[in-house]
Amino acid sequence: STPVSIVSALSTAARHGVLIKGGAYLEALARVQTIAIDKTGTLTTGKPAVVTLRTVGCIKPEAPLGHCTACNELLALAGAVERRSEHPLAYAIVNAANTCGLTLPSAAEVRTLVGQGVRGIVNGTEVFIGSHRTFDQVMTHDEWHCLAAHRDSQLGRTPVMVGVDGQYRGTITVADTIRAESRSAIARLRDQGLRIVMLTGDETATAERIAAELGVDDVRAGLLPADKAQTVQALRQTNGVVAMVGDGINDAPALATADVGIAISARAGGTTQAMETADITLLSGDLHQLPFAIALSRQTLRTIA
Ligand code: ADP
């Protein structure tokens, strides 16, 4: 039978917004040595906004949104497809299109390539929107645009590229903000002796900039969902007991692979897929719940021993 102190710790955790699916996960939490943590939507708010738009054929490439017909056309095409996606970047692009007062045409056959981008048919043309890396694999693009996108990444921003019928048409750059509490929550976890590894599908340059701002120990970028799971598996072999923290459908395989999977609740911007796969859910999305839960689990296990 479950010791009374564990039952009581589970209810204390729940009162603080940490839902733990069973005593076994509280015990595993007390033994965690490494925390693998997703970037977009977990360490960042996942509510990014469009900051620049560069369109092939535009004469004022860095002008504010809404000032050029070619740019508006591109944003409308991208928005039409992204309206059917649930990715945080998709919301940013649809919001920008709405802010510019653009009417979004309807999109058909929309397909998500998890961790890479999204494609669909708009007005009989095939529109593809995806990461710089994915783009490099599927079509050639402008050298100046490529350099500009790399510069965006170095600033911690995420350039998203758009192609129409196999031709590169432009880059929409999106900037996310680090959650207010991420830095101090990471610092507390490190004080607890934990090693923090950031995992992301985003590009290396973007990821490294954000990792440096947050003070994490290590960063692994350009990971597809299966790569995140593989990375967690490798960490388990070299770094002891591993917890994985994430918000998205793209984190689900890694959440399942970790010794303890921890999801951001759908109410706080996470997804139901992540919650269903995880052993623990953080209701408010406040990352200080992590060091709190670790301390509670360690204290409880000491009481039993
Ligand atoms: P993270 O691991 O940081 O949560 P993802 O794995 O969800 O990020 O996405 C990785 C990359 O794939 C993004 O940075 C973006 O370039 C691209 N991408 C994914 N989904 C979309 C989308 N709906 N629209 C545009 N780009 C996308």
Ligand code: MG
């Ligand atoms: Mg995420």
